[in-house]
Amino acid sequence: MEDLKKKIRSFTKVSDSDIEFGLQFFKIRKIKKGELLLKPNQCINEFYFMQKGCISYYTVEEGITRVMEFFTEGYFFTDLYAFIQDIPSESYLEALEDSIIYTISKSDQQKVYDHSHQLERFGRLSMQRTFVINFQRINQLRNLSNQERYLQLLEKRPSLFQRVPQYLIASYLGLTPVGLSKIKKRLSKS
Amino acid sequence: MEDLKKKIRSFTKVSDSDIEFGLQFFKIRKIKKGELLLKPNQCINEFYFMQKGCISYYTVEEGITRVMEFFTEGYFFTDLYAFIQDIPSESYLEALEDSIIYTISKSDQQKVYDHSHQLERFGRLSMQRTFVINFQRINQLRNLSNQERYLQLLEKRPSLFQRVPQYLIASYLGLTPVGLSKIKKRLSKS
DNA sequence: GGCATTTATTAAACTAGTTTAATGAGAATC
DNA sequence: GATTCTCATTAAACTAGTTTAATAAATGCC
Structure with a gap:
């Protein structure tokens, strides 16, 4: 304890x-x-x-x-x-x-x-x-936009992305798995 | 007191x-x-x-x-x-x-x-x-959608709409005055 | 190692908001 | 009473998400 x-x-x-x-x-x-x-x-x-x-x-x-x-x-x-x-x-x-x-x-x-x-x-x-x-x-x-919230989570609790499936993270961020995929794609292009 | x-x-x-x-x-x-x-x-x-x-x-x-x-x-x-x-x-x-x-x-x-x-x-x-x-x-x-949040505010704190200008209410709801107008219009049609 | 299942990505059509700009309507000022 | 200013509405073009459905990639299981 x-x-x-x-x-x-x-x-x-x-x-x-x-x-x-x-x-x-x-x-x-x-x-x-x-x-x-x-x-x-x-x-x-x-x-x-x-x-x-x-x-x-x-x-x-x-x-x-x-x-x-x-x-x-x-x-x-x-x-x-x-x-x-x-x-x-x-x-x-x-x-x-x-x-x-x-x-x-x-x-x-x-x-x-x-x-x-x-x-x-x-x-x-x-x-x-x-x-x-x-x-x-x-x-x-x-x-914040969903994209900004995603980036913030990535920064503040990076280990979550290792231990939790992405569709639950999407849900936590208030979007669909499809939406999160789009955001990641958009970010990887820039 | x-x-x-x-x-x-x-x-x-x-x-x-x-x-x-x-x-x-x-x-x-x-x-x-x-x-x-x-x-x-x-x-x-x-x-x-x-x-x-x-x-x-x-x-x-x-x-x-x-x-x-x-x-x-x-x-x-x-x-x-x-x-x-x-x-x-x-x-x-x-x-x-x-x-x-x-x-x-x-x-x-x-x-x-x-x-x-x-x-x-x-x-x-x-x-x-x-x-x-x-x-x-x-x-x-x-x-909730913005529309639902608007309706909920209308129900819970109706007097706000008498004492506060609409663009501040829009801001409180997290949308633009234009967006709030659209919502009101949509609701009045149904 | 191969099969089934779960999870992630992509595409296409759609939706609820945005921005900008113009218009309208009410209230305050002179 | 006309002018000015503020606030609300409308329209048009745009955007970031949605849903649905198909596909691809990982994972778990025997």
């Missing part, structure tokens, strides 16, 4: 006793490629930390799969939208690789926040971090 | 003494139509609550104005992206109407969070609320 501890402390100062209190609730879990951690209409009562592997977070509507995010090493994740609001999920969490994650239940997370003001602050700051990422995402969607 | 107090308590239970502690730091401020609360390269060290009025949050890049949000009655707001990260703003906050807002400085906000675990929780939960809104925004941008 060293990576997890380090990650928490990258947000804010947390005393040894508080961090030990928090970590005791996390359980390790292994999940095989292709397995689902979550599917639609389930409630999600767990929060995760990705130790090793890759999980895709996606919806399927009218037969169209839309990848919202790829969670890789060092990510905190869950279906945060359903988790926060206590509503049934509309999404899938599917392992794209064999993965190792740490999990904490929502009720245990609440215990941690009740017990420690420092960890409640970690919670607030990690939500802030999520805000920053989502804000950037919104700006990318609004202000 | 009753609206503000009520708003805070809509997130989580806060004792009278804690809420009074928090509210003492807020100052009222009036701002006239056309005035700027913030412009690019300024640092933003204040957090706001909109009592009455309307403020647009936008950027200008290469001569193109892009409206991110319209803040109206009951909204907490600031340039949260710059505020959180302590970086100079790239945005404008401009009053589209004469407005009345409550303001608290960042350092006073920190005092409030240090003093009260309950208000720190309010902070976390209001960030969660912001997350939910941004998540929905991302999904709208990814999954």
Whole structure:
């Protein structure tokens, strides 16, 4: 759990006793490629930390799969939208690789926040971090062309292109496999 | 400050003494139509609550104005992206109407969070609320057509169309005034 | 190593937006 | 009340994507 501890402390100062209190609730879990951690209409009562592997977070509507995010090493994740609001999920969490994650239940997370003001602050700051990422995402969607978004992803998360099939990347970028092929072709010509 | 107090308590239970502690730091401020609360390269060290009025949050890049949000009655707001990260703003906050807002400085906000675990929780939960809104925004941008987004805005915030000029609404929706006109025409035909 | 399946590319026809420019309509100013 | 300015609409040419369908290339499996 060293990576997890380090990650928490990258947000804010947390005393040894508080961090030990928090970590005791996390359980390790292994999940095989292709397995689902979550599917639609389930409630999600767990929060995760990705130790090793890759999980895709996606919806399927009218037969169209839309990848919202790829969670890789060092990510905190869950279906945060359903988790926060206590509503049934509309999404899938599917392992794209064999993965190792740490999990904490929502009720245990609440215990941690009740017990420690420092960890409640970690919670607030990690939500802030999520805000920053989502804000950037919104700006990318609004202000950049698909080609620019593709180039940006290539720059920021190059390893994704090694570990994830292209049609899922296309979906993540909000276009069809055909569209992504066209963009790549256009770029290779110039 | 009753609206503000009520708003805070809509997130989580806060004792009278804690809420009074928090509210003492807020100052009222009036701002006239056309005035700027913030412009690019300024640092933003204040957090706001909109009592009455309307403020647009936008950027200008290469001569193109892009409206991110319209803040109206009951909204907490600031340039949260710059505020959180302590970086100079790239945005404008401009009053589209004469407005009345409550303001608290960042350092006073920190005092409030240090003093009260309950208000720190309010902070976390209001960030969660912001997350939910941004998540929905991302999904709208990814999954809906411009026409659908227009119809959704019309349904959710009909009064905006009375108080804000159409070219700003077009910008908010991520299209040109010409594009919005086309959409309206198409809809009126069916 | 060969076969079946999945994934990626290409082409062709189409669509929903863009840009530019002209027109129209309302509101503010003198 | 005429003029000016701003904002909204329309038209025409264009663009970056879409869909569908065919083909090519990789991958997995026995």
